Amino acid sequence: MLDFLRQRAGSWLVKIILGAIIIVFIFWGVGTFRTGQKNILAEVNGQPITFTEFQTLYNQRLNQLRSLFGPNLNDELLRRLELPAQVFEDLVRRKLMLQVAEEMNIIVTTKELQLAISQIPSFQTNGRFDPKKYQLILRELRLSPQEFEELIKAEFIEAKIKNLLLTPIMATTEEAREWYSFENEKLKILWAKLPVSICEKEVKLNDQEIQKYYKANKEKYKTKLKIALTYYFLPYESLKKEIKITDEELKSYYEAHKKEYTVPEKRKLKHIFITKKKEESEEDFLKRAQEIREKIKSPKDFSKVAAKYSDDPHTKDKGGELGWVTPDEIFPNLREIIFTAKEGEIIGPLRTPMGYHIFLVEKIKPAQTKPFEEVKKEIRKKLLEERLKSFAWDKAEKLYDEIVLVGGLEPWAKKENKKLVTTPLFSPDSPPADKHITPEVISAALKLQEGELGSIMEVPGGILIFKLAKKEPPRIPSLEEVKDRVIKDLRHQKALELCAEKARRILEEARKEDYRKVFKKYGLTFKESDFFARKDIEVSGLPQEVLREAKALANPGEWLDTPVLTDEAIYLVKLLETKPADMKKFEEEQKLLKDLLTRKKREEAFNDWYKNLREKAEIKLYHELPKI
Incomplete structure (x- = not known):
C-alpha cells in the first residue's frame, strides 16, 4: 500500500498537501449550513453525497488549480475543465469504492493509516515524522486530522480493491516477447512533402468570401482584456535608517523571550527496530523482542546486535545509529521514557503501532540558553523586521491620504517630486516583467474602474500604491482592423483544402x-x-504526427491510406522495408517488459471493471451542479 501512495505522489491528494492558498467557496447559498435531507446533493445506490462533501472537495481542487495556474486560472479555463462535474464523479467513485469494500470485507486499520501518514515526506523533519509539522500543514489546509485521514483512507481502499481484483492478472513471457518483437521491429519509409505555401499561391479570394469568413469566425479575433497600472513603490530598505532600537529594548525582548533562545535537550540514540512476522502471535512477537534485548549485555554490544537483528534498513548497517534527537522528534508515547533515561542506559523493548523498539541513550546534551551577546544581532534584526513593516504601513497610509487630498497619484508625485511608474498595456494572463506587479495586485486592479486608486498592497520588498491607469475591455475588432489576419487565415484554410x-x-x-x-x-x-524502431520517438525531418501514422504500416510497399495533414504541409508516406527485431536483449528486458505489460493489462482491466460498476450504479442527482 505504501508503494501505491508513493507512486501516487503526483496525484491530487498529495498536491493538496503542497498547496499554499485555501479558498473558501460555498455553493447554493453563502454561509448556509444544511442538515438532514436538505444537505443531500445526490445518492449513489441509496447512499448520500452531501453538499458539504461536494464543497470540501471542490475547495481543495480549486485551491490546487489556483496554485498550479496562478492568475492564468480564469472563468473560461474553469469552464473548460468542468471542475464541478469532475468533483462529482470523484465523489461517486469514492462512494462506489466504499460500497465494494464493504461487500468484500475490506477495511483500513488505524495502524495502516498511522504508518502511511508518518511516511509522507511533507510531514517529516530530517526523515522522521514530525507531529507539529503535521498539525501545522493541516491547519494551513483547513483540514482536521480526521478529514485528512478520510482522504488517505479513500486512496487505501481503492488500492486494496485493485490489489484483490488485479493480482491474478499477469503478462506472460510470450506476450512480452511479442511486444518486444513489435516495438523493436525496424522500419524504413519514404515520404513526399507538399508544402501548403505552394497551394497558397493558387488561392484566389474575393471580398464576399473574406466577409463571410470573418462573420463566421469573429470570436477568433476577439481581443483580450488589457490594463495598465501607474504606481508608487515604497521600499522597506529606504526606511530602515528611520527606525531606532535601543540596547534596553533588545535586553527587554531577550528577557521576555528567553525560551526562543533556549536550545532544547538533545540525546544521541541508537535503536533496534523489530517488526511483527505475518503468522506471529503478539505473545511470540514480544518474546522474540525480549530475546533480542537479552543479547545486549552492555552498550558496546548494541551496534553488533542492531546490525544483525534490526528491521530498520536505514540504520541497520550503521549499528542502529539515529543521531541527535530532540523531544519533539520522538513519538509522544516514547518521549518521556527516553528523555528520563540516564546516559548509557538501554531501554526496551517498547511497543508502538509499527513494532518493538530497543534504544540506547549514548550521550546527553542538557538544554541551555544562549547568552544575550550571542543573540543580540539576531534580536535586533527580528525587531527591525517587525517594526519595519508596521512603520512602512503607517507611512504608506499617510502618503495615501495625501494622494487622495491632492487629487491623485500624478498631482502628488509632481508636488513631492516622486517617481511614478506606468506599465505598458498588458493582458492579466501575460503580466509585464515587473516584480511589483504580483498576481494579487493584478487581481485587485481588475476590480477597479479606469483611473480609480487601488488599496495599499504589500509586494516583494515594500509597499505599493497604485491606480488603474487604463482599461481596454475585450472587443471584436472590425474587419478593417484585422483584415490582413483574416485574409491570411482564410488563404491558409483554403490552401490546406486544396493541398489535401x-x-x-x-x-x-x-x-x-x-x-x-x-x-x-x-x-x-x-x-x-x-x-528506425517502432518504439523510437523521433526520426530526423519527420513531424511527430506523421511518424505516429507511419508506425501503423505493416507490409513493405504499403502506402498510408490518406495523406497526413500538418499545419505546414501534406505528407505522403510509404513503407519500404522492415527488419525483424534483434532479440538478443530480450532476456535482459524481459522482466521490465512483463512488469510494464502487467501494469497495462491491470489498468485496462480495472478501468473496464469500474466502467461496468458505474454503468450499473443507481445514481440520483437531486440538484443541478453549479455552473462556473
Missing part, C-alpha cells in the same frame, strides 16, 4: 505508377529514412 485534394490525387497515381515519375510530374521531392 491535390495530395489525394497524387497518392492515387503513385499507387498505380512509378511514384518517382509521379512525384517528378508534380514537382515533389521525396526522402528515405534510415531504419
Whole structure:
C-alpha cells in the first residue's frame, strides 16, 4: 500500500498537501449550513453525497488549480475543465469504492493509516515524522486530522480493491516477447512533402468570401482584456535608517523571550527496530523482542546486535545509529521514557503501532540558553523586521491620504517630486516583467474602474500604491482592423483544402505508377529514412504526427491510406522495408517488459471493471451542479 501512495505522489491528494492558498467557496447559498435531507446533493445506490462533501472537495481542487495556474486560472479555463462535474464523479467513485469494500470485507486499520501518514515526506523533519509539522500543514489546509485521514483512507481502499481484483492478472513471457518483437521491429519509409505555401499561391479570394469568413469566425479575433497600472513603490530598505532600537529594548525582548533562545535537550540514540512476522502471535512477537534485548549485555554490544537483528534498513548497517534527537522528534508515547533515561542506559523493548523498539541513550546534551551577546544581532534584526513593516504601513497610509487630498497619484508625485511608474498595456494572463506587479495586485486592479486608486498592497520588498491607469475591455475588432489576419487565415484554410485534394490525387497515381515519375510530374521531392524502431520517438525531418501514422504500416510497399495533414504541409508516406527485431536483449528486458505489460493489462482491466460498476450504479442527482 505504501508503494501505491508513493507512486501516487503526483496525484491530487498529495498536491493538496503542497498547496499554499485555501479558498473558501460555498455553493447554493453563502454561509448556509444544511442538515438532514436538505444537505443531500445526490445518492449513489441509496447512499448520500452531501453538499458539504461536494464543497470540501471542490475547495481543495480549486485551491490546487489556483496554485498550479496562478492568475492564468480564469472563468473560461474553469469552464473548460468542468471542475464541478469532475468533483462529482470523484465523489461517486469514492462512494462506489466504499460500497465494494464493504461487500468484500475490506477495511483500513488505524495502524495502516498511522504508518502511511508518518511516511509522507511533507510531514517529516530530517526523515522522521514530525507531529507539529503535521498539525501545522493541516491547519494551513483547513483540514482536521480526521478529514485528512478520510482522504488517505479513500486512496487505501481503492488500492486494496485493485490489489484483490488485479493480482491474478499477469503478462506472460510470450506476450512480452511479442511486444518486444513489435516495438523493436525496424522500419524504413519514404515520404513526399507538399508544402501548403505552394497551394497558397493558387488561392484566389474575393471580398464576399473574406466577409463571410470573418462573420463566421469573429470570436477568433476577439481581443483580450488589457490594463495598465501607474504606481508608487515604497521600499522597506529606504526606511530602515528611520527606525531606532535601543540596547534596553533588545535586553527587554531577550528577557521576555528567553525560551526562543533556549536550545532544547538533545540525546544521541541508537535503536533496534523489530517488526511483527505475518503468522506471529503478539505473545511470540514480544518474546522474540525480549530475546533480542537479552543479547545486549552492555552498550558496546548494541551496534553488533542492531546490525544483525534490526528491521530498520536505514540504520541497520550503521549499528542502529539515529543521531541527535530532540523531544519533539520522538513519538509522544516514547518521549518521556527516553528523555528520563540516564546516559548509557538501554531501554526496551517498547511497543508502538509499527513494532518493538530497543534504544540506547549514548550521550546527553542538557538544554541551555544562549547568552544575550550571542543573540543580540539576531534580536535586533527580528525587531527591525517587525517594526519595519508596521512603520512602512503607517507611512504608506499617510502618503495615501495625501494622494487622495491632492487629487491623485500624478498631482502628488509632481508636488513631492516622486517617481511614478506606468506599465505598458498588458493582458492579466501575460503580466509585464515587473516584480511589483504580483498576481494579487493584478487581481485587485481588475476590480477597479479606469483611473480609480487601488488599496495599499504589500509586494516583494515594500509597499505599493497604485491606480488603474487604463482599461481596454475585450472587443471584436472590425474587419478593417484585422483584415490582413483574416485574409491570411482564410488563404491558409483554403490552401490546406486544396493541398489535401491535390495530395489525394497524387497518392492515387503513385499507387498505380512509378511514384518517382509521379512525384517528378508534380514537382515533389521525396526522402528515405534510415531504419528506425517502432518504439523510437523521433526520426530526423519527420513531424511527430506523421511518424505516429507511419508506425501503423505493416507490409513493405504499403502506402498510408490518406495523406497526413500538418499545419505546414501534406505528407505522403510509404513503407519500404522492415527488419525483424534483434532479440538478443530480450532476456535482459524481459522482466521490465512483463512488469510494464502487467501494469497495462491491470489498468485496462480495472478501468473496464469500474466502467461496468458505474454503468450499473443507481445514481440520483437531486440538484443541478453549479455552473462556473
